[in-house]
Amino acid sequence: xxxxxxxxxxxxxxxxxxxxxxxxxxxxxxxxxxxxxxxxxxxxxxxxxxxxxxxxxxxxxxxxxxxxxxxxxxxxxxxxxxxxxxxxx
Numbered sequence: 001x002x003x004x005x006x007x008x009x010x011x012x013x014x015x016x017x018x019x020x021x022x023x024x025x026x027x028x029x030x031x032x033x034x035x036x037x038x039x040x041x042x043x044x045x046x047x048x049x050x051x052x053x054x055x056x057x058x059x060x061x062x063x064x065x066x067x068x069x070x071x072x073x074x075x076x077x078x079x080x081x082x083x084x085x086x087x088x089x
Contacts (some may be wrong), residue, residue: 003067008042010066014059029054 001009015025022040026033031051038044039051056063065071 001069002042004044005042006069007047007066008040008044010068010071011036011040011055011059014061014066018059020059025055025058028058031055 015021020028022036023033025031026036029051031054035047035051036055039047039055052063052066056066059066
């Protein structure tokens with residue numbers, strides 16, 4: 001899997017983990033829906049660092065996690081649920 005495909009897979013998995021759509025992500029960032037669609041296709045050849053940073057911030061993760069083939073998003077999904085529950089304590 002190339003880096004573009006890893007990034008695309010991780011963004012899609014993270015979107016699912018935090019219950020967001022690509023449209024939600026576009027609305028939360030200065031990244032267009034079209035650019036997000038291209039980035040999540042796995043065929044994009046380039047991305048701006050600012051866009052990657054904004055996407056990571058909106059997805060509540062570090063930019064490097066979006067390029068890591070071994071990131072376990074299931075753990076992050078659990079942590080998000082745990083943190084939401086702790087805020088009510």
